[in-house]
Amino acid sequence: MLARNTQHKALQWLGRQLFNRNDPEAFFDPLLERINPMWVKEYTPARVEQVLSETHDTKTLVLKPARRWSGFSAGQHVNICVEVDGVRRNRTFSLSSSPLLWRDQGLVTLTIKRLPGGLVTNWLHDHLQTGAVIGMGEAFGDFLIPEPARPVLFIAGGSGITPVLSQLETMAAQDYRAPVTLLYFVRTRDDIIAREKLRALEARYSALTLNIIATNESEEPRYLRDRDLEAVPGIKARQVYLCGPKGLMDLARDLLYRRGIADSDIHSTFFSVPTADLDRATLGGEVQFETSQLEVGSEGDATLLEIAEAAGLTPRHGCRMGICHQCSCRKTTGTVINRLTGQASGPGEENVQLCISVPRGPVSLDL
Numbered sequence: 032m033l034a035r036n037t038q039h040k041a042l043q044w045l046g047r048q049l050f051n052r053n054d055p056e057a058f059f060d061p062l063l064e065r066i067n068p069m070w071v072k073e074y075t076p077a078r079v080e081q082v083l084s085e086t087h088d089t090k091t092l093v094l095k096p097a098r099r100w101s102g103f104s105a106g107q108h109v110n111i112c113v114e115v116d117g118v119r120r121n122r123t124f125s126l127s128s129s130p131l132l133w134r135d136q137g138l139v140t141l142t143i144k145r146l147p148g149g150l151v152t153n154w155l156h157d158h159l160q161t162g163a164v165i166g167m168g169e170a171f172g173d174f175l176i177p178e179p180a181r182p183v184l185f186i187a188g189g190s191g192i193t194p195v196l197s198q199l200e201t202m203a204a205q206d207y208r209a210p211v212t213l214l215y216f217v218r219t220r221d222d223i224i225a226r227e228k229l230r231a232l233e234a235r236y237s238a239l240t241l242n243i244i245a246t247n248e249s250e251e252p253r254y255l256r257d258r259d260l261e262a263v264p265g266i267k268a269r270q271v272y273l274c275g276p277k278g279l280m281d282l283a284r285d286l287l288y289r290r291g292i293a294d295s296d297i298h299s300t301f302f303s304v305p306t307a308d309l310d311r312a313t314l315g316g317e318v319q320f321e322t323s324q325l326e327v328g329s330e331g332d333a334t335l336l337e338i339a340e341a342a343g344l345t346p347r348h349g350c351r352m353g354i355c356h357q358c359s360c361r362k363t364t365g366t367v368i369n370r371l372t373g374q375a376s377g378p379g380e381e382n383v384q385l386c387i388s389v390p391r392g393p394v395s396l397d398l
Contacts, residue, residue, distance in 0.1 A: 074112055074166035075100045080138065082161060085224045088145040089190065090156055091127065095138055096167055102133055103170030105201035106194045106272075106300075110349040110357070111141070112166030115154045122151045123350035125193040125274075125300070126170065127225070129200035142224060144190035171355045174300040176202060177270050180209040184263055186255065186283045188216040188275025192224050194300060195274060200228075203236040212240045212263050216255065216279060218247045255282050260290060267291060273299040300354075314368060319395040320344060321363065329390055335360075335367065336385035339398060346385055346398055353387040360385050365394030 077100075081093035103109070108123050128140035146152045159165070176198050177183065187195050192215055202211060217223050223243060233241040246253050260266055271287060273280045280299055287297060314331025318338050327342045336358055339346050349357035353371050359382045367376045367388040375391065376383060385396075 074168060076164050077111075077139075077167040079159060079161050079163045079165065082159065085142060086222055088156075089142060089224050090145075091140050091142045091225075092155070092159070093138055093140050094165070094167070096133075098137065100167065101169050103130055103139070104175055105130060105197040106174040106176065107170040107172040107197075108194075108300075108350065108354060109141075109170050110168035110355060112168075113151060113154065113159070115150060120151050120154075121349055121351075123352065123354065125197070127193040127196045129197055129204060131201070131204055142190070142193045142196070144224075168349060168355075168357075172300065174272065174274070174298060176207070177209075180207050182209045182265055182269045183211045184266065184269040184271045185211070185213040185215075186271065186273050186275070186279070187213065188279040189218070189222070190224060191273075191275030191279075193274075195272070196225055196228065198272075199232050199236070199239065203232055203239070208238060210240070210264065211236075211238050212269075213242065214255070214259055214263075215241070215243045216246055216275065217243065219245050220248070255279060255286065257286055257289070260286055269296070271297045273297065314389050314391055316365070316390045316392040316394060318390055319393070320398045321395055322398055331389060331391075333389070334370065334386055335383070335388045335390065335394070335396065338390075339385065339396075344398065348386055351386045353384055356384060358385040359383070361397040363395045363397055366391045367394060 075096050077094040077096040079092055080095050083091040083093065085091055103126055106125075108125050110121050110123050112119055112121050114120070124141045124143055126139055127142040128138070132138050132140070143152055143155055145156045174194055185195050185198075195213065195215075199211070199213070201207075213229075215223075215229070220243075223229070229241060229243070233239055242259070244253060244255075244259070263269065267290065269292075271283075271292060273283050284297065288294075315329045317326055317328055318335065319326045320339065320342065323342075323344055325342050325344070327338055329338050333341070336346060336348055336351065346360065347357055349355040351358075361380065362376065362383045363380055364378065366378050367383050368374070368391050369376070369384075370387050370389050376388070
């Protein structure tokens with residue numbers, strides 16, 4: 032390990048001296064990409080093997096990452112990189128396949144729903160074809176199956192089913208013996224993602240109880256109710272996993288709290304950034320980017336990442352939601368507010384996540 036670390040540091044030094052970058056291998060990526068996109072070093076190339084339609088607005092991409100990719104655990108996310116209109120765009124998606132598919136066949140799947148006005152999701156639906164190569168980062172996230180096995184309740188809505196599909200397939204393959212219940216909320220029966228896969232899992236995996244609920248097929252919307260939870264055997268002993276629209280997740284948490292379910296037994300993941308109720312009047316200030324010798328004013332309505340990008344900087348980032356920590360940066364002075372939790376940082380040196388941090392007064396960054 033020491034030799035490997037020493038070699039890595041030497042390469043970084045060489046890269047800084049010759050190419051002004053820490054990864055000299057990636058300097059040659061434009062040439063390698065023309066010869067064979069799967070040789071690129073800056074990210075893990077993944078070839079599109081199939082594009083499958085799930086519903087009218089959801090597709091599954093079957094990808095074959097280069098073998099140097101490190102793999103994943105059920106329930107984790109990846110950042111993908113695609114070029115849209117000449118600009119590289121990064122987005123975060125959950126892996127919807129079991130890690131066994133990667134281990135046995137070298138394949139993974141991403142199940143992606145088209146979003147109204149979505150730049151990347153709509154481009155993927157409209158333009159990505161079999162044979163194309165996209166960039167893929169390493170997997171991350173702690174939305175993981177309990178170990179050792181404990182009873183589980185999944186509550187998913189819409190495309191929030193994607194990490195749950197990975198988990199259920201893994202549980203079935205491992206013969207996860209504790210009881211597992213899935214409450215899956217969709218707008219209509221035509222919006223069920225992976226319908227056949229879910230039914231096949233229900234048929235072969237005796238520990239699984241599946242309940243698919245259509246919310247918009249009756250005169251009154253059919254949302255999550257307390258009696259849905261009442262019908263789950265031994266609910267107080269369950270680990271609860273939430274994934275879906277914010278409204279569903281907020282409602283689920285409220286009903287679970289009323290039933291005495293501890294916050295430590297509730298696990299959630301999200302696809303858009305939830306925000307705390309921040310006092311905008313106290314936010315904003317001068318942001319100094321020390322390495323770049325730039326100083327930019329802010330009004331408290333933008334994160335440090337957005338401020339840096341508006342100033343023409345290109346800091347490293349991934350999910351833009353506070354999950355992957357790729358945008359972590361050293362703050363040298365000043366206070367920032369975490370817009371997920373509303374908590375304030377200390378005034379001195381510490382690492383902060385640019386994508387979820389808003390300045391409160393003057394802030395200096397090592398960027």
